Amino acid sequence: MSQQVVLCWLRRDLRLDDNAALYHALKSGFPVVPVFVFDTNILNDLTDKHDRRVTFIYEVIEELQTELIKHKSSLDVFHGTPAAAFNHWISKYKVHAVYTNRDYEPYATERDTSVAGHLKEKGVEFFSYKDQVILDRNEVLKDNGNPYTIFTPYSRQWNNRLTAFHLKQYPVKKYLNKLHHQSKISLPSLTQLGFKEGEKHFPSKSLKESLIRHYDKTRDFPAINGTSRLGIHLRFGTISIRKLMQHALEWNETYAKELVWREFYQMIIWHFPHVVTQSFKKEYDKIAWRNNEKEFERWCTGTTGYPIVDAGMRELNTTGYMHNRVRMITASFLTKHLLIDWRWGEAYFAEKLLDYDLAANNGGWQWAAGSGCDAAPYFRVFNPTLQMQKFDKDLQYVRKWVPEFESPDYPLPVVSHEEARKRALEVYSKALKHS
Numbered sequence: 005m006s007q008q009v010v011l012c013w014l015r016r017d018l019r020l021d022d023n024a025a026l027y028h029a030l031k032s033g034f035p036v037v038p039v040f041v042f043d044t045n046i047l048n049d050l051t052d053k054h055d056r057r058v059t060f061i062y063e064v065i066e067e068l069q070t071e072l073i074k075h076k077s078s079l080d081v082f083h084g085t086p087a088a089a090f091n092h093w094i095s096k097y098k099v100h101a102v103y104t105n106r107d108y109e110p111y112a113t114e115r116d117t118s119v120a121g122h123l124k125e126k127g128v129e130f131f132s133y134k135d136q137v138i139l140d141r142n143e144v145l146k147d148n149g150n151p152y153t154i155f156t157p158y159s160r161q162w163n164n165r166l167t168a169f170h171l172k173q174y175p176v177k178k179y180l181n182k183l184h185h186q187s188k189i190s191l192p193s194l195t196q197l198g199f200k201e202g203e204k205h206f207p208s209k210s211l212k213e214s215l216i217r218h219y220d221k222t223r224d225f226p227a228i229n230g231t232s233r234l235g236i237h238l239r240f241g242t243i244s245i246r247k248l249m250q251h252a253l254e255w256n257e258t259y260a261k262e263l264v265w266r267e268f269y270q271m272i273i274w275h276f277p278h279v280v281t282q283s284f285k286k287e288y289d290k291i292a293w294r295n296n297e298k299e300f301e302r303w304c305t306g307t308t309g310y311p312i313v314d315a316g317m318r319e320l321n322t323t324g325y326m327h328n329r330v331r332m333i334t335a336s337f338l339t340k341h342l343l344i345d346w347r348w349g350e351a352y353f354a355e356k357l358l359d360y361d362l363a364a365n366n367g368g369w370q371w372a373a374g375s376g377c378d379a380a381p382y383f384r385v386f387n388p389t390l391q392m393q394k395f396d397k398d399l400q401y402v403r404k405w406v407p408e409f410e411s412p413d414y415p416l417p418v419v420s421h422e423e424a425r426k427r428a429l430e431v432y433s434k435a436l437k438h439s
């Protein structure tokens with residue numbers, strides 16, 4: 005333990021190329037030990053012990069390990085809390101500094117502040133970098149220095165701020181000879197982590213050029229394979245946003261804009277962490293939600309009697325994916341038609357979505373409920389039947405997921421659209437009038 009090293013703490017950046025923190029660590033002049041924590045603060049909250057996201061991460065960690073071994077190095081993986089992990093690593097290695105990429109979620113920012121403070125007491129520096137987004141924190145602000153809360157001016161300013169430098173990739177591969185050489189450190193098994201292997205069919209991370217080039221024309225139709233399905237890879241950093249954005253800007257403006265929505269919500273959660281538990285517009289927390297548990301159950305199981313809603317929920321329950329258009333319809337249906345608190349739906353999606361991301365999910369739910377920063381006006385209530393006629397005209401998507409549709413086995417609608425719409429408008433306007 006005579007040699008000083010630096011640690012590169014991987015989290016939502018599970019790749020060895022174009023990785024900001026890894027690049028800076030490799031250029032630090034000290035040998036680099038890549039480390040990863042299977043964080044019990046997060047894992048213990050997952051009720052499904054076959055959680056596919058844990059299987060996904062585990063698979064990626066195994067791939068990273070194989071790659072690192074080729075470089076005579078090893079990933080050092082700890083199962084426990086981050087605090088315990090760093091106590092362990094500090095006693096094991098002579099640690100000069102820790103390098104990591106920033107995460108904007110409230111749990112992560114508190115965790116990092118606490119770890120950085122603890123390391124400082126031990127004389128170890130903590131460096132964090134932007135990697136998950138193209139522009140972060142205070143890089144896109146209004147002229148008065150406040151964060152944007154409306155997407156269109158945010159995205160305009162985002163475009164003004166963007167330079168070629170922001171898209172430049174970090175040439176990490178060139179410096180992998182700076183990794184700390186040591187023999188392989190065994191990973192804890194999935195069973196030791198308290199999980200079993202979930203179904204392993206994950207979307208590919210390859211960039212489909214022709215699909216993205218047609219994205220603006222195909223993205224709204226759930227029966228078409230017209231979106232990139234890169235959500236899980238962006239969530240865990242198995243692809244680089246710089247590389248993706250560079251292609252997106254060249255291939256399809258609408259697609260690039262969706263990636264900017266992702267940055268917008270990341271920055272909303274960073275600047276306004278209260279959105280995790282409260283409505284962005286506080287007056288929306290006065291809504292008298294009905295929160296009927298039986299109706300919630302019908303929504304979860306895809307038996308509301310509204311085929312497009314049911315198809316979406318069944319797709320989610322079966323595959324861990326739901327098309328964006330249908331996410332909007334199902335979320336609107338839960339909050340407006342059933343008057344169930346958006347937090348119930350948000351939590352259900354968080355449990356099921358393979359691409360679950362706190363910032364995007366919270367943003368999407370608050371958008372649908374009307375309570376969000378740049379939400380649809382509350383009086384705009386999606387009509388699920390019209391949505392189906394418009395976006396699934398041939399009923400291809402609905403028939404795939406709801407085969408009993410149009411048969412006597414299919415349930416009657418849980419509420420009538422017109423009555424539910426009227427009720428939603430009354431309840432919302434009552435809450436907002438008194439605010």
Ligand SMILES: Cc1cc2nc3c(=O)[nH]c(=O)nc-3n(C[C@H](O)[C@H](O)[C@H](O)COP(=O)(O)OP(=O)(O)OC[C@H]3O[C@@H](n4cnc5c(N)ncnc54)[C@H](O)[C@@H]3O)c2cc1C
Binds near residue numbers: 223231266267329360
């Ligand atoms: C109620 C609701 C919940 C949502 N929950 C999530 C979530 O947990 N995780 C998540 O990544 N996205 C979420 N979204 C946004 C969007 O539905 C998904 O990003 C998209 O459907 C993922 O499929 P894709 O990878 O094929 O996306 P594509 O359409 O190919 O888009 C490419 C990428 O852009 C980003 N993106 C696209 N649309 C949005 C958006 N509106 N907001 C933020 N980022 C976006 C995603 O990273 C996505 O992978 C939610 C939307 C709604 C309405």
